[in-house]
Amino acid sequence: MLKSSPLYRQVKGLITQSLEKGEWKPGEALPSEFELASRFKVSQGTVRRAIEEIAAENLVIRQQGKGTFVATHDVAHAQFRFLRLVPEEGSPRYPENRFLECKRLRATGKIARQLNLRSGDAVLRIRRILSFDGVPTVFDDICLPANLFKGLTLEHLLAYQGTMYALLETEYGVSMLRAEEKIRAVAADSEAAAVLNVPLGTPLLSVERLAMTFGDQPVEVRQGLYITTHFSYKNELG
Amino acid sequence: MLKSSPLYRQVKGLITQSLEKGEWKPGEALPSEFELASRFKVSQGTVRRAIEEIAAENLVIRQQGKGTFVATHDVAHAQFRFLRLVPEEGSPRYPENRFLECKRLRATGKIARQLNLRSGDAVLRIRRILSFDGVPTVFDDICLPANLFKGLTLEHLLAYQGTMYALLETEYGVSMLRAEEKIRAVAADSEAAAVLNVPLGTPLLSVERLAMTFGDQPVEVRQGLYITTHFSYKNELG
DNA sequence: AAGTGGTCTAGACCACTTT
DNA sequence: AAGTGGTCTAGACCACTTC
Structure with missing residues (x-):
């Protein structure tokens, strides 16, 4: 027997689909709870519950008195969501971004498997350095499926103001969730x-990331190498 | 002006206090939602909301048809909550625990500060090795405030079946949350x-943990050194 | 004043577990 | 059958933002 999911979860699915289709763009407001309730023919409380779960997954942001807005990668808050580096001393600061490379390559077996591609499919390989206060600290090696980001070049990356995820979201409509x-x-x-700029053999933190968009579809593989003498990777265990 | 918190949050505070006082022991059931509602003179929905937040913090576990139970550190599920090591290949297994040392020492300035103690206060220093399939993989150096764990010795640690956190919880009533x-x-x-058993200079993962009990009071400082050739520290970014 | 999300209630019913 | 948590509704009111 198939167990039908509760109503609020079905509504959640419908709203998430609309988000994926881009019915409301990042930064825009969703319809109010009452509007969505009448659209889906359910009570406001049910829509509320659905939106609460979507907000818990950081797809939207709720603001009392204003509305519910599609999340973006622009805000300061999003910086520490995907880069968990904090200084051993002093307050968190923003890294400077220096892109070194953006090449079109064929996916190796491992990368292809992680990205749900076929071995040999085209991928973009991006390499960059993040520096804090002028000190190189992170060396990133990033792989993206080329078909999703047609025309992305080193020049684009260099010209864009803001984080790389913000660029991928606003220019190519791919949201890292x-x-x-x-x-x-x-x-x-x-x-x-x-x-x-460290001696050969220096211990480095290797951070392998697999990032997903809607439907848990993997769309980025990256390895970061972090110097952790003055910074550490911070994590909360709930 | 002080802004009074919503009713469900006040109820949450009351229930949490009862948990802290030990009104219901780990593993025991809480009163039903209706009982708590009449006790606090609020509606069932308000109690429900309060318990939902407490459950989200892993202090209690809800089971449909059975009741709401105080969380324990015994269950298998809790293992990967505080030890995020996963094998590069194969399925997760349980580590063997080998305690090396449990000594009473005076806290250094740094440790004292982290544990909210005075420099020189007594602490217990526990050292142990975790091995997977007989291979030493984690070297832990653990510091606990001695006054909370009077009489804890190496013999206790060696004799106890189960995780260290389960011991601290059941024998000393201190829950790591x-x-x-x-x-x-x-x-x-x-x-x-x-x-x-690795060459000098081998890169190791250093994991410094500060663990808290009720009221975010710090009660454990530990440093773990992990060999990460066959295992890695897994983390989810929401 | 009007519109949004946030809180609270009361009651009905469902799904699951135990007796 | 009785008791638990889970879902859903309808309506009232509060807190905040905007006009």
């Missing part, structure tokens, strides 16, 4: 040592 | 190299 990270300690190889 | 971790990459020093 969730990610899984696997963290390990590794020794700096010659390339990482050169790029990050 | 939440923790913050700071993760860095470090080189194995001579001691860590010897204990974990």
